[in-house]
Amino acid sequence: DAGVTQSPTHLIKTRGQHVTLRCSPISGHKSVSWYQQVLGQGPQFIFQYYEKEERGRGNFPDRFSARQFPNYSSELNVNALLLGDSALYLCASSGRALGGELFFGEGSRLTVL
Amino acid sequence: ELKVEQNPLFLSMQEGKNYTIYCNYSTTSDRLYWYRQDPGKSLESLFVLLSNGAVKQEGRLMASLDTKARLSTLHITAAVHDLSATYFCAVDDRDTGNQFYFGTGTSLTVIP
Known part of the structure; x- marks a missing residue:
């Protein structure tokens, strides 16, 4: 079975641009979460969606937004990119809304110049 | 704010x-x-510990959880080079759904 898939794997943007990252969860999983991992740090929670509803939001500015589609795939959008947004963006899926193990995709590495 | 602390940060x-990595956390999560x-x-799941006193082992790694002390340990036995990696512990907070809080990570280097 396919695991969590993310696209693109790598991308380079310039300051002020917009980026869209995509994620497909493990088949049967209805929960998708997004994490940002800056080099040398642990992942930081951005959003969780379950059954297309936002269930949690981390301490990130409004430039970050996300949505979940009827097939449970998800998009993370970041507007007005800053140099500090350069990071590995990880998507994770879970079979449960609460207390479920997270399974991570390979991530999308974003570089902002 | 929920905090998760690991030590050491770097381990050679x-x-x-044998060696042990420690993970302390500030919530009552079990x-x-x-x-x-x-x-x-990306991140590869190693262990899921769901109750006080839980102990799990896989190969040369063994993890345990003491919810009263809010402490988990990851013990490495007879380290081999293939274990070189960064190890993270994480807890989830019932009050905030499935949000995971990760530790700072322990960068392990096993020297031949």
Whole structure:
């Protein structure tokens, strides 16, 4: 079975641009979460969606937004990119809304110049 | 704010030696997770600990959880080079859904 898939794997943007990252969860999983991992740090929670509803939001500015589609795939959008947004963006899926193990995709590495 | 602290942050050890990584957390969560991350790669789930006193072992790694002390340990037995990676512990907070709080990570290097 396919695991969590993310696209693109790598991308380079310039300051002020917009980026869209995509994620497909493990088949049967209805929960998708997004994490940002800056080099040398642990992942930081951005959003969780379950059954297309936002269930949690981390301490990130409004430039970050996300949505979940009827097939449970998800998009993370970041507007007005800053140099500090350069990071590995990880998507994770879970079979449960609460207390479920997270399974991570390979991530999308974003570089902002 | 919920905090998760790991120590040591960096660990260099010789092959064949034993060592323990510690994970302290500030919430009353009784669910703790250990992940492994290789350079430039994603997170691989190692252990899920769901109750006080839980102990799980896989190969040369053994994880335990003491919810009263809010402490988890990851013990490495007779380290081998293939174990070189960064190890993260994480807890989830019942009050905030499935949000995971990750520790700072322990970068392990096993020297032949």
